Amino acid sequence: MSKKEKYVMLYLIDRCIDCKACMVACKAQWSVPEDHFRTHVDEKFDIVDEINRESRMYFLPSQCNHCDDPPCVHVCPTKASHKRDDGIVYIDRGRCIGCKYCIVSCPYDARFFNEELGVAEKCTFCLPRIKEGFEPACVHTCLSRTRIFGDINDPESEVSQVLKEAIKRKDKIWKLREDLGTEPNIYYIKS
Amino acid sequence: NNSEKRNKSREYGLKKIHTWCEMCFWGCGVTALKRNGKVFKLEGQEKCPNNYGKLCAKGNAGVYQLYDPDRLKSPMIRTGERGSGKFKEVSWEEAYNYIAEKVKKISDYYGSKSLALIAHGSGEHAFISLLEALGSHNIAIPAYSQCMGSREIGWWLTYGMGFTGHEYGDGEHSKCMMFLGRNILEALQVGEAKKVIDGLSKGAKLIYVDPRYSKTAAKADYWLQIKPGTDLALLLGMINFIIENKLYNEDFVKKYCYGFDELKKEVKQYTLEWTSRETEIPAKQIAEVCYELAKAAPQCFIHPGRRLTRYGNDTQTVRAIGILNALFGNWGMPGGFYVPVAMKIKTPHMYELEEEHGKHKFERVDGAGEKYKLAPKNLGRENGLFEAILTGKPYPIKGLFVYGTNFFEHYPDNKVAKKIANSLDLLVTCEIYMTETALYSDVILPESTYLERWDPITIQADKYPFIQYREPASVKLFNTKGAWEIASELAKTMNLKIKYKTVQEYNKEFLKTIGISEDVLKRDGCYVFPVKKGMYPQAEGKELKFRTMSRKIELYSKFLDRLGFDPIPKYTKAPNPAPDEFRLLFGRMSYHTHARTQNNRWLLALHNFDVKLWIHPKRAAQLGITDGAKVRIRKGDKVSDELTAYVTDLIHPECIFIPHGFGRFSKFMKYAYEMKGASDAEFCSNGVDPISGAAAFHNGFVKVERV
Numbered sequence: 031m032s033k034k035e036k037y038v039m040l041y042l043i044d045r046c047i048d049c050k051a052c053m054v055a056c057k058a059q060w061s062v063p064e065d066h067f068r069t070h071v072d073e074k075f076d077i078v079d080e081i082n083r084e085s086r087m088y089f090l091p092s093q094c095n096h097c098d099d100p101p102c103v104h105v106c107p108t109k110a111s112h113k114r115d116d117g118i119v120y121i122d123r124g125r126c127i128g129c130k131y132c133i134v135s136c137p138y139d140a141r142f143f144n145e146e147l148g149v150a151e152k153c154t155f156c157l158p159r160i161k162e163g164f165e166p167a168c169v170h171t172c173l174s175r176t177r178i179f180g181d182i183n184d185p186e187s188e189v190s191q192v193l194k195e196a197i198k199r200k201d202k203i204w205k206l207r208e209d210l211g212t213e214p215n216i217y218y219i220k221s
Numbered sequence: 222n223n224s225e226k227r228n229k230s231r232e233y234g235l236k237k238i239h240t241w242c243e244m245c246f247w248g249c250g251v252t253a254l255k256r257n258g259k260v261f262k263l264e265g266q267e268k269c270p271n272n273y274g275k276l277c278a279k280g281n282a283g284v285y286q287l288y289d290p291d292r293l294k295s296p297m298i299r300t301g302e303r304g305s306g307k308f309k310e311v312s313w314e315e316a317y318n319y320i321a322e323k324v325k326k327i328s329d330y331y332g333s334k335s336l337a338l339i340a341h342g343s344g345e346h347a348f349i350s351l352l353e354a355l356g357s358h359n360i361a362i363p364a365y366s367q368c369m370g371s372r373e374i375g376w377w378l379t380y381g382m383g384f385t386g387h388e389y390g391d392g393e394h395s396k397c398m399m400f401l402g403r404n405i406l407e408a409l410q411v412g413e414a415k416k417v418i419d420g421l422s423k424g425a426k427l428i429y430v431d432p433r434y435s436k437t438a439a440k441a442d443y444w445l446q447i448k449p450g451t452d453l454a455l456l457l458g459m460i461n462f463i464i465e466n467k468l469y470n471e472d473f474v475k476k477y478c479y480g481f482d483e484l485k486k487e488v489k490q491y492t493l494e495w496t497s498r499e500t501e502i503p504a505k506q507i508a509e510v511c512y513e514l515a516k517a518a519p520q521c522f523i524h525p526g527r528r529l530t531r532y533g534n535d536t537q538t539v540r541a542i543g544i545l546n547a548l549f550g551n552w553g554m555p556g557g558f559y560v561p562v563a564m565k566i567k568t569p570h571m572y573e574l575e576e577e578h579g580k581h582k583f584e585r586v587d588g589a590g591e592k593y594k595l596a597p598k599n600l601g602r603e604n605g606l607f608e609a610i611l612t613g614k615p616y617p618i619k620g621l622f623v624y625g626t627n628f629f630e631h632y633p634d635n636k637v638a639k640k641i642a643n644s645l646d647l648l649v650t651c652e653i654y655m656t657e658t659a660l661y662s663d664v665i666l667p668e669s670t671y672l673e674r675w676d677p678i679t680i681q682a683d684k685y686p687f688i689q690y691r692e693p694a695s696v697k698l699f700n701t702k703g704a705w706e707i708a709s710e711l712a713k714t715m716n717l718k719i720k721y722k723t724v725q726e727y728n729k730e731f732l733k734t735i736g737i738s739e740d741v742l743k744r745d746g747c748y749v750f751p752v753k754k755g756m757y758p759q760a761e762g763k764e765l766k767f768r769t770m771s772r773k774i775e776l777y778s779k780f781l782d783r784l785g786f787d788p789i790p791k792y793t794k795a796p797n798p799a800p801d802e803f804r805l806l807f808g809r810m811s812y813h814t815h816a817r818t819q820n821n822r823w824l825l826a827l828h829n830f831d832v833k834l835w836i837h838p839k840r841a842a843q844l845g846i847t848d849g850a851k852v853r854i855r856k857g858d859k860v861s862d863e864l865t866a867y868v869t870d871l872i873h874p875e876c877i878f879i880p881h882g883f884g885r886f887s888k889f890m891k892y893a894y895e896m897k898g899a900s901d902a903e904f905c906s907n908g909v910d911p912i913s914g915a916a917a918f919h920n921g922f923v924k925v926e927r928v
Contacts, residue, residue, distance in 0.1 A: 045418055047406045047436055049811045050827045054281035057823060058262045065826040087439040170264065173275035173411050174418040 033183040036117040037155050038215040039169075040178040040189055040196075041091050048073065048089040052168035052177065059156070059167040066142045068153040069093035069168055088220070091176065093168075094119065094140035094153040095206065095214030102132035102141065111150070117215060118157055123149050137207050138214070155179070182215075193217060238694040239266065239746025241679070243343060243671035244279035244286070245814040246364075246386065247271060247410035248679070250747045251280065253672060253694030260287060260672060260695050265411070266746040270685050272411040278812045280411070282823045286670060287695060291820055291891055292653055293667035294699035303642055303661045306889065313702070316664055317714040323647040323663070324355065324715060327620045333357050334583045335619045337610075339603055342625035343676045343691075344668065344704020348651070350572045351708050352622070354719040359586055359618060361601030367631050370602075370915025371529040374595045375539025378778045380552070381768030387561070387683060390522045392416035392425075394556040397517035399428040399510065400437060400524045401452050401542070402531070407436040408809035420556075426517065428510045430455065432806065433835060433878050434871035443510050448501040449804050449876050449919065450532050450795030456541035457792055458496025459511055461488040463548055468515035473550030477765055480777020480789070484544065487789040499792075501873075518549035519759075520556025533908040533917035537790040540778065544790075547774045553759035562755040563682035569730040571677055571705065575718035586615055593914030594784060602914050604907070607632055610641050620647040624704065625668070629657035630816035630882065630900060633907040633918070651707060654820060655889035667701040669693075674703035675724040678731050678742070684756045687749040688735075690728070690742035786912055797875075798922040803840070804876040805854070805921040807901035816882040819893035832883045832898030834864040836925060837874035841866065844925060851928040854879075854899045856921075861899030863928045877925060 053067045062068055071091045096119045103111045103119060110125035111132050121132075126149040133141040133150055144151040156166035160179075164170070169177045180189040196203055202220045236255040241248045242263070250269025254262040263283050267274040286292075296316035301307025311319075327335050333356035340348050341363055352360055365373070373383035392398060393416040406414050421427060421440060429441035430452070438444040447455060463469050464485050474481050497504040514521045523545050529535040551557025587605030589596040596602050607628070610618045629638045635657075642648055642661035650662040659665050668674075672694045680688045702710075709721035722730075732739055737748050754761055766772065770779040782788035798804050812824045819825070834852055846852055848868040854861040854877075861884055872878055883898025901918070908917030 042422075044440075045422060047409070047414065047418065047440070047811070049277050049409060049414075051276060051278045051281055053827060054278045054823055055262075055264075055276070058281055058284050061261070065822070067826070087434065087436075089436075089439075167262075170274070171276050171281060173272070173277065173409075173415045175422075 034115055035181040036183045036215075037096065037160070037180070038117070038182045038189055038217065039093075039155070040192055040217045040219055042176050042178065042192070043088055043090060043218055043220050045174040046071065046089040046091060046176040047174055049173065051171045051173060052091065055167040055171035056153070059159075060154075062151070063144055063146055066144075066151070068151070090218070092138065092140075092206070093216070095138055095212070095216045096155060097215065098213035099211060101135040101137065101212060105131045105135045107131065118155050120154060120157065121150055121152065123147065126150055137210055137212065193219075238692060239743065240671060240691040240694060241269075241271075241689045241746075242276065242280045242283060244283050244818065245410065246341075247412065248681070248689065249276055249280055249411050250689060251276065251283070252746060255694060258696075260284060268745050268749060269689070269747045270412065270683060270687050270749060271681070273415065275411050275415060277409060277411050278824060278827060279814055279818055282818070282821050283672060285821050285823045286653075286818075287672045287698070289654075289820060291655070291889060292670070292699060293655060293659070293665060293701065296667060296700070297665040299663050303648075303663075304639065306660060308665065313700075313710065316666060317711050320647070320649055320664055320711060321715045324620060327646055328355070331617055331619055332583075334359065335617055336622070337361070337586075337606055337618050337620065338622040338624070339363055339606070339626055339628065340622075340624035342704075343671070343679070344624055344651070344708075346571065347704040347708035348622055348624045350719060350721075351712060351717070354574060354712055354717040355715075358598070359601075359606060361587055361589075361603040361606045363603045363626050363628070363631060365596065365600035366602045366604040366915045367530060368528045368915075370596065370600075371535035371910045371913040372526050372539050374913040374915075375529070375536040376525050376543050378536075378595075378780055379540055379543030379547070379769075379775055384525065387681075388413070388525055388527065389558045389561060389684075390524050391554075391556050391559045393419045395420045395425050395517070395520055395522060396556055397426040397428070397513050397521040398524065399430070399514065399522070401430040401455075401526060403524045403526050404431065404435045404437045404808055405524065406440060407811050408527075409811055426513050428513065432873035432876055433808075434869075435808070436811065438871075443506060443513070445500075445502045445506055445510070446873060448499070449806065449873060450797075451500040452531070453534055453538045453541055453790060454491070454496055454499040454792050455502065455507070456538065456545055457488050457491040457790065458493060458500070458507060460484070460541065460545055460548065461491045462493055462496075462508060462511050463515065463545070464488065466511070468511060469548035470518060470550035473519075474548060477550075477552075477767075477773050478547050479769070479771035479773040479775050479779075484776040484789055487791075491792065514549060517556070519551040519554040521549055522546060522551055522557050530916045531919040532795040533910055533920065534793045534795070535915070535917065536910050536912040537787065537793075541790045543774070544776050547776060550759075552774070553757055553761075553763075553765060555757055555760055559684050559756040560758055561682040561684065562686050562752050564680065564686050564735075564750055566680070566735055568680065569722070569727055569734065571722055571724075571727050573720045575720060584615060586618060588914060593912075595912060596914040603628075604632070604909065604916050605914065607637075607641055610644060611637070619645055621645050621649070623648070623650040623652075623658055623662070625652065627652075627656040627658045627816050629661070630885075630902050633902055633905055635886075635900070635903055651704060653701075655887055656816075657885065657887045660887050660889070666707055667699065668707070669697050669701040669703050673697045673701065674706075676703065676705065677724050677727045685749050685752055687747050688731075688742075689747045692743075781912070784912075796920050801924065802922040803836075803925055804919065805901060805904050805923050806876045806878045806919060807881045807905070808878065810880045813880065813882050816885075819882045819885065819896060820890040822892050825892055825896065830896060832864045832880060832896060833867040834899070834925065835867050835869060835872040835878035837872055838868050838870055840874050841868045844927065846925070846927055852925055853928050854904055855924045855926055856904050859903060861903065862897035864898050877923070
């Protein structure tokens with residue numbers, strides 16, 4: 031019996047050039063309202079060489095981490111926010127009453143309030159697309175192949191292979207705020 | 222159940238229509254996704270060599286542009302003073318008749334040579350055909366004088382060819398790439414940025430030269446923070462170092478280069494110490510990058526640059542880049558420069574002139590091919606044209622057609638641009654927005670956006686030559702027309718002796734010539750010719766041919782010698798700003814194209830509706846400017862609107878940097894207007910490169926003050 035899917039995302043951040051195409055592709059795909067975005071890319075500085083005061087700029091994408099222990103699901107009074115079998119944290123808009131508790135509870139600022147519909151909104155890992163065998167919109171448009179998406183429970187999948195190689199190469203691999211115990215599912219990888 | 226599945230299926234009710242993107246000029250293949258009559262998403266065509274299925278932020282934001290409520294919705298004729306914004310909506314017939322009447326008046330009094338055109342975009346040739354039929358050849362493509370002219374001429378003098386729209390650095394196979402100011406990962410064109418990243422992820426080294434730490438610098442192994450204006454010094458110093466240390470490809474130079482001995486003699490003066498002092502780059506760094514390039518050769522290249530409207534010595538700077546590349550023998554080699562393969566196809570014509578107008582009997586006003594012998598006549602010199610309009614010499618230009626370009630934002634000084642507009646009897650602008658140029662026009666012809674119109678199949682010579690197909694993805698949302706529609710209708714109104722095909726007729730003929738069915742184009746959006754070789758002639762063992770006077774790569778330019786210019790580049794210093802002034806540098810953001818996209822709210826939201834001014838901490842402290850403070854640019858009485866200070870040592874203290882395209886004054890582009898910021902066109906220099914006749918913008922000196 032094959033294992034159930036578990037969807038994760040990898041960011042190969044050496045490749046990211048902060049073009050923000052991902053943010054706009056997602057916005058078009060899901061008619062994200064007003065000036066909101068469901069994914070972001072931020073600028074960060076890293077001290078590469080303390081002695082020569084050399085620092086390097088790099089770019090960090092971010093979006094909902096579809097955590098295994100998601101605070102947003104725990105606090106939701108109506109079970110609108112729920113964790114699916116395939117790992118995706120999804121919002122059932124029909125149940126959402128717009129209390130905004132989940133928005134406040136997310137340590138990653140991944141959620142926002144959709145004023146028009148009166149519900150919470152966030153990245154869905156493009157569930158309707160991936161069920162048809164398409165890549166998430168952000169992954170599809172990324173011109174530098176920064177984003178790798180797929181089923182970590184499938185050892186033949188791209189995410190599994192790329193993650194394995196990164197570990198072998200001793201790349202720096204981390205997730206955001208692991209100390210909070212949310213068990214996020216987006217891996218940041220840097221050589 | 223079935224109906225549930227239908228409703229949830231992504232493919233259900235989805236229409237896919239192909240076109241190419243026109244949010245910038247690279248031309249990524251685009252598939253428009255349409256549902257319930259609305260285009261809701263744009264995606265890249267998988268097969269298109271311009272982008273291989275990817276789209277940048279601007280490409281994705283084409284949806285916003287299509288539905289932008291600020292778009293021009295109807296032809297208009299001015300009713301108030303130029304720039305007042307007072308227009309009346311008219312029918313196309315009325316607009317055409319107005320134009321025809323004015324054109325006749327001008328032609329009768331001044332001659333048809335008094336009509337001119339500046340154009341940029343896929344409808345260029347539609348308007349060029351009109352001017353040809355009218356009997357004028359005062360046509361200028363702004364991209365020559367305001368952008369790549371010096372780059373084209375510099376390279377042509379050295380290799381016997383230019384690059385036109387695509388540069389041929391083979392990023393994906395390269396082991397070492399060097400860029401001087403070509404901010405390739407931020408002023409981005411999808412396909413080439415993608416290939417550079419591919420190369421970098423395979424371990425290629427990146428050398429980036431810029432007074433500013435841009436996003437390309439962020440990926441660089443070497444960032445050379447050069448003193449502005451000294452690019453040529455660096456290149457000459459590198460050439461000397463490479464010759465002295467025998468880091469060049471002796472066989473290639475002997476076989477394919479003309480003038481090596483003269484070059485060696487001439488560059489001796491540019492020692493490593495001198496170069497380091499002049500450019501303010503540590504000698505160790507200069508030597509290191511030379512060794513990196515030599516180690517990777519021939520799988521290395523120094524990018525020729527794209528916009529070379531910098532210091533006024535830009536043609537010679539590109540000559541130096543060409544020479545440097547030649548020393549590494551990378552022409553026609555993988556990882557160096559590939560040579561584009563052009564398909565020998567007899568393409569049909571969209572139009573046929575029914576009589577010759579003797580247009581060659583009178584001189585052009587812009588100096589192309591004459592005062593500036595090397596400036597090509599088919600591209601013209603826009604800066605020369607505007608000078609002629611202002612001075613009335615050699616003869617008056619009284620009618621100007623403007624297509625898809627906004628000279629208020631790309632020609633220095635708004636006061637001058639206003640003068641140009643006011644000295645014309647007729648200014649016609651074909652545009653999609655009420656730009657500053659449209660605001661000053663007599664007649665505005667609203668073009669349909671690229672998603673709403675037909676345009677003839679285009680052909681691109683490249684590593685793998687290909688053709689691209691366009692059909693409208695959306696119905697016309699407003700009372701607009703495509704450029705070819707306008708040209709043929711206007712020609713009819715003016716009784717011009719010219720016959721146009723429809724786009725559909727042209728496409729049919731074209732596809733018949735190459736034997737490809739339209740179904741293939743409707744399915745894929747593009748067709749790539751099955752070319753397997755020709756792009757790496759040196760690697761393929763072919764004899765290299767260069768269309769120069771010596772038939773070799775000219776390190777020593779015989780043509781320049783003949784014209785009385787330095788046959789080997791000599792270093793000339795750029796003027797320096799006073800101690801209380803800054804050199805104004807400007808460039809691109811990843812999310813904008815020129816001055817075209819600043820009304821696109823999706824794109825403005827990406828940088829939080831903020832326009833930054835980069836300034837060094839030492840200079841900022843002297844002016845009491847802290848990071849995040851509101852500042853503005855001043856030049857005498859002229860003062861810009863506010864920008865946000867970005868205080869950082871990632872910019873050379875001598876200069877400031879602002880992104881191009883802001884500081885707008887057309888209130889009809891609501892969001893662009895609200896962005897404030899500064900227009901570099903107001904504050905930059907307006908020099909001229911003596912060889913190419915192209916412009917030089919980076920010698921503008923300004924003050925910065927707190928608001």
